[in-house]
Amino acid sequence: MTTRVQPASPRRTEVLGARGAVGTSSPVVSQVGARVLADGGNAIDATLAMAAAAWMALPGQCGIGGDVFALVREPDGRVWSVNGSGFGPDGGTPDFYRAQGHRALPLTGALAVTVPGALAAIRTLHSGASRSLSELWGPAVDLAVRGLPCTAKTRADIAEHRAELSLDPGASECFLPGGRLPRVGQLLFQRDLGRFLGSVAAGTEGFYDGSFAERAVSLLTGNGAPFSGDEWSAGSGVPSAAAISASYGDLTIHQTPLPTAGWLVLQQAAICDGVLSRTEQLDATAVHWLTGAARRAFRDRFTSAGSDTDAWAKSLAASSIADARAEISSEAVVAGGPQRVAGDTTSTVVVDAEGRAVSFIHSLAFTFGARITVPGTGVVLNNRLGRGAYLIDGHPNEVRPRRKPLHTLNAWIADDDTGLRHLGNCPGGDGQVQWNMQVISHLVDHGNDPQTAVSLPRVTVFPGSDADTIDNPEELRCEPGLAPETLDALRSRGHAVREIPLQVGGPGGSALAITLDHEHGVLRAGVDPRMEGVALAL
Numbered sequence: 001m002t003t004r005v006q007p008a009s010p011r012r013t014e015v016l017g018a019r020g021a022v023g024t025s026s027p028v029v030s031q032v033g034a035r036v037l038a039d040g041g042n043a044i045d046a047t048l049a050m051a052a053a054a055w056m057a058l059p060g061q062c063g064i065g066g067d068v069f070a071l072v073r074e075p076d077g078r079v080w081s082v083n084g085s086g087f088g089p090d091g092g093t094p095d096f097y098r099a100q101g102h103r104a105l106p107l108t109g110a111l112a113v114t115v116p117g118a119l120a121a122i123r124t125l126h127s128g129a130s131r132s133l134s135e136l137w138g139p140a141v142d143l144a145v146r147g148l149p150c151t152a153k154t155r156a157d158i159a160e161h162r163a164e165l166s167l168d169p170g171a172s173e174c175f176l177p178g179g180r181l182p183r184v185g186q187l188l189f190q191r192d193l194g195r196f197l198g199s200v201a202a203g204t205e206g207f208y209d210g211s212f213a214e215r216a217v218s219l220l221t222g223n224g225a226p227f228s229g230d231e232w233s234a235g236s237g238v239p240s241a242a243a244i245s246a247s248y249g250d251l252t253i254h255q256t257p258l259p260t261a262g263w264l265v266l267q268q269a270a271i272c273d274g275v276l277s278r279t280e281q282l283d284a285t286a287v288h289w290l291t292g293a294a295r296r297a298f299r300d301r302f303t304s305a306g307s308d309t310d311a312w313a314k315s316l317a318a319s320s321i322a323d324a325r326a327e328i329s330s331e332a333v334v335a336g337g338p339q340r341v342a343g344d345t346t347s348t349v350v351v352d353a354e355g356r357a358v359s360f361i362h363s364l365a366f367t368f369g370a371r372i373t374v375p376g377t378g379v380v381l382n383n384r385l386g387r388g389a390y391l392i393d394g395h396p397n398e399v400r401p402r403r404k405p406l407h408t409l410n411a412w413i414a415d416d417d418t419g420l421r422h423l424g425n426c427p428g429g430d431g432q433v434q435w436n437m438q439v440i441s442h443l444v445d446h447g448n449d450p451q452t453a454v455s456l457p458r459v460t461v462f463p464g465s466d467a468d469t470i471d472n473p474e475e476l477r478c479e480p481g482l483a484p485e486t487l488d489a490l491r492s493r494g495h496a497v498r499e500i501p502l503q504v505g506g507p508g509g510s511a512l513a514i515t516l517d518h519e520h521g522v523l524r525a526g527v528d529p530r531m532e533g534v535a536l537a538l
Contacts, residue, residue, distance in 0.1 A: 005282040006481040007455035007529075008502055014451035014524045017537020019353040021523040023512040024050060025346050025427075025533035026057040028148065032139050033350055034536040036131075043352040044072065044128040045136055047360045050348045051122065052140035052197060054362070056148055056190060059175070060157035061346040061427070064193075064200070065379040066364040067114075068121035069256045071243055071411045072128065073357040073420055079243045079254045079413060084121025086114045086235040088385040090401045091226025097391055097399065100224075105386040105399060108164060110223035112370045112386030114405065115231055116379075118362060119200065119207050120238035127240075133201035144194025144378075147187030153505060153532065155184050157344075157367050170373030171380065193378030208236035216374045216381070223372075231402070243413075246316065248273050249444050251421055254413045259307035259388075262410040263316065264433040267300070268293040269440065270321045271328070277445040282456065282482060284489035290441070291461045291476055291495070292328035294434045298461070306396030307404040333494040345409060345427035349512045351420070351523055353538075357514070359411035359423045408432050414440065420516045422450070426528075428509030431460050435509050443515065450513035451526030451535075457481035458503070479503065504530050 015021065020043075022033040032053040033046040041049075047070065055063050068084040097105060106112050126133060150158075158165065158175045165171040172179070174190050182188060196212075199205040206212050213232040220227050243254040246266040253269055255262030271293040279286040297315070304311035314320060345363035364370075364380060365387035373380050388405030390397045397406050408429050414422040422443050426435045435458055442453035457479035463472045475496045478487060491497050503509070510531040515524045525535035 004483040005456055007452055008457065008479070008481065012451055012455065012526070012529050014449045014526050015535040015537045017523045017525070018521065019538040020351060021514050021525040021535065021537040022046060022050070022348065022350045023514060023525050023527045023533065023535040024054070024348045025510040025527070025531045026054065027532065027534045028057045028143070029053045029348065030534045030536050033348065034538065036136070037350070037352055037538055042130055042354065043350045043356040043358045044125055045131050046350045046352070047348060047358045048122060048126060048129060048133065049136040049139060050350070051360065051362060052137040053143065054346055054348070055193070056140050056143040058154070058346045059190070059380065060154060060367040061344045061364065062362040063364050063369070063380045064118050064197070065116045065374070066118050066362055066369060066382040067116065067384060067407070067409065068118040068360070068362045069260050069407070069409050069411055070121065070125055070358060070360040071254060071256055071413050073254070073413050073415065073423070075355045077415070077419070079245070080240045081243045081256045082121045082124045082238060082240055083256060083260065084117030084238050085259055085384065085404050085407060086117045087231040087402050087404060088114050088389065088399060089220070089226045090228040090231050092385070092399055092401055094391060094393065094399060096226060102391060104391050105389055107366065107383055107386040108371050110220045110225035110370070110372065112383035113220060113225060113381050114384040115235035116382060117235060117238060120236055124238050124240055134198070137197050137201050141194045141197050144190040144197070147189045150182040150184055150186050150188050151532065152184050154188070155182060156505065158182065161368050161371060164371040165368060168372050170375060170378060171368070171371065174378065190378050192376060196377045196379065209233045212374065212377065215377070219372070219374055234402070246270055248414070248440065249277065251414045251416050251444060253440065254415070256410050258312060259404045260407045260410045261433050262412070263312040264297040264301060265410060265412060265436050267297045267315050268433065268437040270316060271296065271324045272437070272441065276441045281442070281446045282459070282486070284486045284493065287459050287482075287486065287490060288493060288495070289328055290434070290438060291459060292333070293324065293437070294461045296324045296327065297433065298430070301406070304396060305406065307406055309396050311396065331493060346510065347411070347425040347427055347512060349423055349425065349514050351423070351514050351516065355420055355516070357413055357420050357423050359413055359425050361409050361411050361425050361427065363409055363427070410436065412436055412440070414444070418518055422513060422515050424450070424511065424513035426509045426511035431458075431509055434460055435511055439511055439513055443513065449526065450515045450524050454511035454513050454526045454528045458509075502530065
């Protein structure tokens with residue numbers, strides 16, 4: 001089907017390979033993963049090596065003090081997930097925060113932290129690896145000790161949060177050497193973190209029930225967060241879980257389960273199934289349906305979803321999907337729910353020579369998380385509680401002890417009876433579920449190669465369902481590349497269109513995708529031109 005939509009510039013070409021492919025948002029991280037594959041490692045080996053390398057190369061976006069979610073498709077077709085996120089403090093009742101005068105949870109500092117789930121998820125993933133963590137993390141430890149040049153992205157992240165980072169001795173030592181903002185190209189060292197990863201790989205760090213846990217809990221309680229320590233022990237076990245899945249066209253889309261936002265992608269796919277394939281790509285009708293489905297998903301999430309409820313399943317019921325399709329078909333602009341596009345996350349995709357595929361995403365929530373480090377370890381702690389939980393009386397996502405806050409993170413894989421077809425992910429707060437749906441549609445409905453699919457202009461409804469944006473007016477943010485008549489037609493339908501620049505460097509996410517071309521027996525990989533990542537193939 002022809003289209004007048006224009007991809008982002010500068011244009012890139014897809015990367016082709018026959019024995020494996022990786023995609024990340026950092027050339028350094030991609031190189032680490034491709035080297036593991038070239039040396040005979042599998043996709044899980046490559047993923048674990050890239051995760052640790054990303055902690056060094058993209059320190060504002062991810063870390064062992066954050067969360068991890070992954071979706072794995074084995075060569076035999078089995079799909080499983082790992083969901084590494086933790087609890088807030090056992091003393092963190094709604095009354096506790098309200099008694100301190102908070103109307104919403106703090107976004108930084110000790111009160112914003114949850115128990116990190118990253119390491120527990122890493123250890124579960126490692127059960128499918130062929131190499132030790134010491135071997136896989138060797139390149140990352142080397143980067144930490146020898147230093148890594150500061151990129152323009154990292155410098156911008158540090159500059160934005162310089163004041164808060166300067167207050168934390170560990171963060172200041174790493175990211176503000178000599179008390180000054182680093183120059184692009186200046187070596188940054190994370191020696192404490194490198195040493196800590198060595199102890200983690202050896203299993204002697206006591207992350208959840210030993211020396212590290214004690215040090216972290218002491219730091220947090222000393223700054224007013226009511227952790228008991230028991231919630232840290234409870235975070236150590238992250239068993240693998242079944243993926244959640246739904247049909248889209250002739251494919252099955254697999255997604256990460258709660259507390260991730262994976263079900264929102266499946267809901268949008270069910271609403272749009274059979275519709276977008278009949279439209280011109282990203283014309284007014286297509287955008288109307290994409291944004292209507294996204295608004296309906298955010299509304300359902302804000303109305304009824306929590307990490308310990310089954311409301312998500314009801315949103316995917318046939319009657320709910322039929323109701324949503326009727327609402328969008330009426331040409332009315334669907335009412336949404338509050339969301340926040342901001343957030344900072346990074347991800348990887350990889351397929352190995354056996355056909356094993358891993359879609360992996362990890363985050364500190366906001367850039368540099370809570371902006372505090374555990375002394376002597378270099379571990380930056382997340383701000384997931386402040387980013388994800390509500391302080392709304394009686395809400396299913398209201399902050400509660402032993403209730404995990406909802407996540408924006410998610411990862412997807414698509415397959416059919418012939419085997420693996422596509423996999424991908426995209427950072428970007430509540431933009432993730434929208435942009436993932438758009439990339440899936442480009443691949444499935446319009447037959448785009450993965451590089452084109454991640455490069456096409458994005459449309460984003462705002463707000464979605466974050467507590468701190470509830471009262472913001474709704475708008476439809478459109479990147480350059482849509483036809484002028486499309487924008488005019490959307491406005492005539494009642495959409496509050498806001499034209500925005502191409503989101504180079506964020507917050508427009510960094511979409512990644514790999515396609516298995518069954519006709520030619522090759523892998524096709526693409527990475528977002530909005531960021532500095534690369535795809536590599538063997």
